[in-house]
Amino acid sequence: MRILVIEDERKVASFIKHGLEEERYIVETTSDGISGLEMAMNNQYDGIVLDIMLPGKDGFTLLSELRDAGISTPVLMLTARGTTEDRVQGLDLGADDYLPKPFSFEELAARLRAILRRSSPEKSTKLRCGDLELDTVSHLAFRFGKEIELTTKEYALLEYLIRNRNRILSRSTITQHVWKHNFDPESNIIDVYIKRLRSKVDREGAKPLIQSIRGVGYRIREIANEE
Numbered sequence: 001m002r003i004l005v006i007e008d009e010r011k012v013a014s015f016i017k018h019g020l021e022e023e024r025y026i027v028e029t030t031s032d033g034i035s036g037l038e039m040a041m042n043n044q045y046d047g048i049v050l051d052i053m054l055p056g057k058d059g060f061t062l063l064s065e066l067r068d069a070g071i072s073t074p075v076l077m078l079t080a081r082g083t084t085e086d087r088v089q090g091l092d093l094g095a096d097d098y099l100p101k102p103f104s105f106e107e108l109a110a111r112l113r114a115i116l117r118r119s120s121p122e123k124s125t126k127l128r129c130g131d132l133e134l135d136t137v138s139h140l141a142f143r144f145g146k147e148i149e150l151t152t153k154e155y156a157l158l159e160y161l162i163r164n165r166n167r168i169l170s171r172s173t174i175t176q177h178v179w180k181h182n183f184d185p186e187s188n189i190i191d192v193y194i195k196r197l198r199s200k201v202d203r204e205g206a207k208p209l210i211q212s213i214r215g216v217g218y219r220i221r222e223i224a225n226e227e
Helices: 010-024 031-040 059-068 082-095 105-119 152-163 173-176 189-201
Strands: 003-004 026-030 049-053 075-079 096-102 126-129 132-135 140-143 145-150 210-213 216-220
Touching: 003 010, 003 031, 010 026, 010 105, 026 031, 031 059, 049 059, 049 105, 059 075, 059 082, 059 216, 075 082, 082 096, 096 105, 126 152, 132 152, 132 173, 152 173, 152 189, 152 216, 173 216, 189 210, 189 216
Parallel strands: 003 026, 003 049, 049 075, 075 096
Antiparallel strands: 126 132, 132 140, 140 145, 210 216
16 A cells, blocks of 8 residues: 655654555655645555644645545644644544654554555455455465465555456556556566466466456456456
């Protein structure tokens, strides 16, 4: 899943980014409200970690502008000011949760998982596609009850496919969501990772789940059609 962290304290931002990447999230950071708003408006994120005290544009203003623009991305607000008034204001503006500083990474990660579950049609911490299962807390994958060893990027790609199962996803959409850059038509990185996933997920005579749509992209289905 792709997370935007908007935090001007470098040590805090680095602490959050490092921790979330260890949890297999794709993480982007920025240190001011103006660039944070631009990134949130122009990119697709699964969640946003937003500090209140920011240069350029404070977190309350940023959040208000996001919600006014119809962007409903889940937001976890951070602040060194843990007053009731701040919490009420943030929640009234559309924040999904509120975490005062200092905080433990374990609590931040748990609160982020909770708001992501609430915003998703899938309320469980388990994602399934046929006999394939992903645990979004441990970030482990299983098929036929056997663990599948995945790299961070392989897991992120597989989770994105499953969360959008039965939908055809273009290479550009996958690149922007799982990688942090725009699609390069000359690159075959998506095809390489899809091939790796297939070798791990669709193996040992199992019915293939990952399907190629020629000229368009990929999708995952409970039983893929013949290509």
